[in-house]
Amino acid sequence: MYNRSVRPFLTTRSLAPENQESPIHFLTKPIISYEYFYLRNHFNYPTLKEENFFFSIGGEVTQPQTFHLYDLLQMPKRKVLMLLECAGNKRSKFEPKVYGEQWEEGAISQGVWEGVSLKDLFQYTGLKAQAKEIVFEGYDFGEDKSKGKYLSYKRSLPLSKALHEDTIIAYKYNDQPISLKHGAPFRLIVPHWYGMASVKWVKSMDVVSYSFQGPYQTEDYVYYPYEDSDIDAYPVTTINVNSIIKAPLNFSILKKGEHTIKGIAWTGMGNVRKVELSLDHGQTWMEAKIEQEIKSHYSWVSWTFLWEFHKPGEYTLLCRAIDSHNRAQPMEAFWNRKGYGYNRISEIKVKIEG
Amino acid sequence: MYNRSVRPFLTTRSLAPENQESPIHFLTKPIISYEYFYLRNHFNYPTLKEENFFFSIGGEVTQPQTFHLYDLLQMPKRKVLMLLECAGNKRSKFEPKVYGEQWEEGAISQGVWEGVSLKDLFQYTGLKAQAKEIVFEGYDFGEDKSKGKYLSYKRSLPLSKALHEDTIIAYKYNDQPISLKHGAPFRLIVPHWYGMASVKWVKSMDVVSYSFQGPYQTEDYVYYPYEDSDIDAYPVTTINVNSIIKAPLNFSILKKGEHTIKGIAWTGMGNVRKVELSLDHGQTWMEAKIEQEIKSHYSWVSWTFLWEFHKPGEYTLLCRAIDSHNRAQPMEAFWNRKGYGYNRISEIKVKIEG
Known part of the structure; x- marks a missing residue:
């Protein structure tokens, strides 16, 4: 009862879905523990079942396959200290003000992600010549309130980015299994891009021969320079300095x-x-x-x-x-x-x- | 590890001393539990020792006395649902901007305080005719960084306010002993005034025949209407609508x-x-x-x-x-x-x- 210990907490922006900022000003270590890692979700958390410990690779590959966590543990490891930053970090500072989650400065965190490079993983399935992008789908789904639609979270990466040696399918964070809230058991980790690219709870990777047009890369996560027009819009990718x-x-x-x-x-x-x-x-x-x-x-x-x-x-x-x-x-x-x-x-x- | 539960947290404004906001937008019950009650401190937390379970009453009384928690438990109880609001709540909204803790809307919380009315307590000591104010001192002390001085927290109440039946020396909050962070074992609870009046960790009550001039009521917690002058200044007391x-x-x-x-x-x-x-x-x-x-x-x-x-x-x-x-x-x-x-x-x- 007589607890004198003082510590910061995540700062709540919304609870359904859960969006919480890291108390970044009050953290002193270069590696952020789970409890202080920012949370940015599009839907409620998925329930973790046996099937989540598998993901499938299909589409334009020579050998479609399903991988279990145990399969990944047998493959060459890649371990990287990497920051993730939400593309909306600091949104509250725009003038004129912009609608959406009012992030201050804490939608950023970093730590050590460990898993398998996609470039190694795709050795097992091969890639057909027409392969252009990989579409990653998460186990998270639900009603996107701003769209009034039921959706799952899906985004694609161009092959060149996906096959960078530090683009990994991670299963550990800071030497521990990834926690549910941060994408257990498998989270895509994409270096240098804003966090929306690092798809959580990966369910499938679908190799396609075209430009994928999902709402999380053609409606949201797009820079629209004008209030009343969509001209000159272009997708959000690389983290700004x-x-x-x-x-x-x-x-x-x-x-x-x-x-x-x-x-x-x-x-x-x-x-x-x-x-x-x-x-x-x-x-x-x-x-x-x-x-x-x-x-x-x-x-x-x-x-x-x-x-x-x-x-x-x-x-x-x-x-x-x-x-x-x-x-x-x-x-x-x-x-x-x-x-x-x-x-x-x-x-x-x-x-x-x- | 696979924790899906979602809850808000306090929002950190500073850690030394600890200042944290209640996540008021995300709370639905009319009574706020300790973990969500805002924290506003001037110093680090005092260490709770045996001596803290006593406070003394002296000065312009007929019978100076020391009271133990057990003494108070024998006296008539007063139980009130009361909100406390920091005088600086919403400070971040001022235009032009104002220096100091940048509270948003959560420096307010409420719950059920239980203790003894000062009016009943002072029956035991009596009051001399010249009594004008009661000075309350807390066990908290240290360097006040904005003043560059070592101080303890002290504030006075005029007799009329102190002897209102709902001004109590509380020892319980929501039917539990008050937690250390909120003033254990004794917290003064002053109805209708901003929170700075509700002195935590009460150590002594000194009845005086004059107007007390401590820095927490003559420097801080004073309305200064002008940037460059102290004219027309007056003390912060009653909570605004x-x-x-x-x-x-x-x-x-x-x-x-x-x-x-x-x-x-x-x-x-x-x-x-x-x-x-x-x-x-x-x-x-x-x-x-x-x-x-x-x-x-x-x-x-x-x-x-x-x-x-x-x-x-x-x-x-x-x-x-x-x-x-x-x-x-x-x-x-x-x-x-x-x-x-x-x-x-x-x-x-x-x-x-x-």
């Missing part, structure tokens, strides 16, 4: 003196090359110190910056990450009607008192 | 047709007399149906309103509560520098799809 300032917290009140500014930065193309901070609204930029705790192409980096606040007053801190492809966080967000890929320069305000 | 819309969630996307709009409303003066909704930016108002689940002067009321959305488009819903003293939520928030008492008309936007 991005960052957050973890400390101090936005709108906090601090004492004069030295403060360590801390955060993380990440990208879906190459690596984070540089993180810069500005205290003069972007006129001049100073380089933060980057620490990559664990070597991985797919993880965020931590950064710190020591700053001494000499004078009381209100300060605006800007932070931008720049990746090895020279993509930098922009001064203006790319507004799009469904609110994906927000990566405007990160900003906090603090008040320094005497 | 207020409401929240619990469903639909802000910026949600809904299908055409009938939807039940739901929320709660409360006040620190009298009762909630009426809750009204507007779909035309405040030109016309329609009355919501109020349900008071449990009879209490100090609890919120639930309200519902059935509305049919005929046409796709974006809608703004406004909600205002009006109390029995004819206080209504205003169209403009009363801006104040430290961000207390926000009670502008509640607002959500929803998008209706065909």
